[in-house]
Amino acid sequence: MPEPSAAPAARTADAGPGPLPLPPVASWLAERGGPFASFAQARLVRLPAGARRPHLTAALQAVLDHHDGLRQQLTVPRPGVWSAEIRPTGAVDASAVLDGVDAVGLSDAALRDLVAAESERIWRLLDPEAGTLVRAVHLDRGPAEPGRLLLVVHHLAVDEVSWQILLPDLEAAHEAAAAGRTPDLEPVGTPLRAWTTHLLAEAQSPRRTAELDRWLAAAPGGPLLAGRPLDPSMDTAATARRLSVRISAERTAPLLQAVPAAFHGTVGDALLSALVLTVGDWATRSGRARPDGFTVDLEGHGREQELLPGADLTRTVGWLTSIHPLRLPLGAYDPTAVTAGRADAGALLKQVKELLRAVPDGGLGAGLLRYNNPATARLFDPAARAEILWNYLGRQTGRADSVWGPAPEADALSARPDPAMPLSHVLEITAEITDGDGGPELTAHFIWAGEALSQDTVGQLADGWTAAVDALAAWADGGTSAGYTPSDLDLVDLDQDQITMLEEMWRAQQ
Structure with a gap:
């Protein structure tokens, strides 16, 4: 190197x-x-x-x-x-x-x-x-x-x-x-x-090819939400439907502080955990629960500049987004029990957090091996696609009503894909924190293939997700602590059971 x-x-x-x-x-x-x-x-x-x-x-x-x-x-x-x-x-x-x-x-x-x-x-x-x-x-x-x-x-x-x-x-x-x-x-x-020239070389590197089994194993096991795979001739931008939900500043506040502090995680960890609860509950009620979980595609910024010594991507303009699959548990947690306080939401939060922390280099290798390495590209099934695309944009802090800030008419913009462009996922969810009148608010946009997924199903998922977000906020807002996870303790080699045992011993001595 x-x-x-x-x-x-x-x-x-x-x-x-x-x-x-x-x-x-x-x-x-x-x-x-x-x-x-x-x-x-x-x-x-x-x-x-x-x-x-x-x-x-x-x-x-x-x-x-x-x-x-x-x-x-x-x-x-x-x-x-x-x-x-x-x-x-x-x-x-x-x-x-x-x-x-x-x-x-x-x-x-x-x-x-x-x-x-x-x-x-x-x-x-x-x-x-x-x-x-x-x-x-x-x-x-x-x-x-x-x-x-x-x-x-x-x-x-x-x-x-x-x-x-x-x-x-x-x-x-x-x-x-x-x-x-x-x-x-x-x-x-x-x-x-x-940067993109380096990515070609990175796709051939041993550290990337060593990830091949991980990404092949993350392939989805077939339709879960919809009754069929996407049809590029039918499921196009013209058939896409949209639903947006907004959570008030009062309900958002615990997500920004109390929830991350409770399990030493991030807002993104918590919002994805809420999705796990939601899809798990829907699958259980629909008789579609699977022991092997379900796969989502996660969007990331893709600017893993540490892969190239001396690189600085902070002022590089281009489409560098990464997309990688992640297998999540399905039906292992009861949303009703979490909402009622009968279950430890910390267990779910810690599991999702560790799944995310285990992804190497932001998941950049998934795309590199699938598209930029001819020897590994042929091993991926083009038809094996996750149904859900999840994208958490973080907190948006545009200077509203200021010079060179977002204009108030921005919601009237009409820039969208060609109506005949095939959709990439059955359901795309984009979440972000925006500044509202009373403080930061959580907003999520659900875009789905209208011919493959019913509005009733998406409505249930959207309602379930907001309820799960509220449940996690209520769980943490009372001062609950879920403790540490292995990724928090990189100087020692302890698994989650060992960490939990040590924490219980420590609490018993107080």
Whole structure:
């Protein structure tokens, strides 16, 4: 393995234009098939009052030139076979990417309608094969009112972490341009091409191939929630249904402090534990309980930069998300008993916590072995897919109602996949903590294949999940402690039974 001091030279060599090895998540998208040109993410931000289009164009040009991933171009010689390259600096002209629309004097309702219409329009203009991965609109409200900047970026070029880089860079570049200075953005530690090139080598490494049995064993055992596997011709974005639930700040508060403290875990551990309770209860009541548990696909940030000595991905823009399967217990815990306080919720929380801690390097190896290593890729069954995709985004702390923060009309954005694009999972659940009027609130979005899963089933799962979350919060809010787990004690080699015995001996002496 190279010394850390050797890494910067390698990173510099992989900067700029040239072939871009695709990360596993791009191969995952290619495998789905169907139209993908509009598979994008969007943001709407408030601009400083009187922001002018020339300054916005200069700022956008600086960002396009600075972040290589925004200049990539996709080649698709045949369906599912993709390659990409990064084009030279200046290859994407910001003046051709940024449109201007007059929004002076519009009412709040009219502005919201305009946001919906413009996002729908430019979303359809994306074309990765033509190198059009970014489109933007300046909604100009005149010199006295803060305008809006609408950005739509293809998912191949951006993920949730990338937005936390792009928006501050746009703000900094705009401030410089408005002041008559040439924008000078902070350097990118590890260029996108350097990282994805390393991933190709990582897929062949002994530490990754040693994980093969783990990922093969995590394959799901067939449909659990739905009565059939997904059909790509039937289960498309056009048939997707959506349900959102929100838990008040008062009910969310214990999840942020009391629950993690009770088992030395995280909010994400607790929310996934609530899903285990929910699916287990539903499966038991439906007569579908399985002794071998059920598999979910977990999304992660995929930025495991310690795999490349000297790497720094904190300013790398690209779609680096990882997706890996995890087998969870099914029916081993009684939600009713937990809710009534008759069962120790700590046992479940600790089990799920340890399952998550046992995943090597954030699960990056699952995608690498499935898509980036030809010798191992053939061992995976393309039809063996988890029904549930779980994604916990953490706490979102956008500066609402501030300059360059999220605009209040952001909920009117219309940037979504092509209606004919096949769905990846029967049920996709995305949870996050957002700032509400009374404090942080937990929100979860359930998106499901409407032709494969009934709304009644999803409603039961959503209600069951919120009830399980409340039960775990109530369990911990009384000062309960579940104790430690093996991952907490990395300096000693103790299993859970030994740790529990020592804790009971200690409590007996108090």
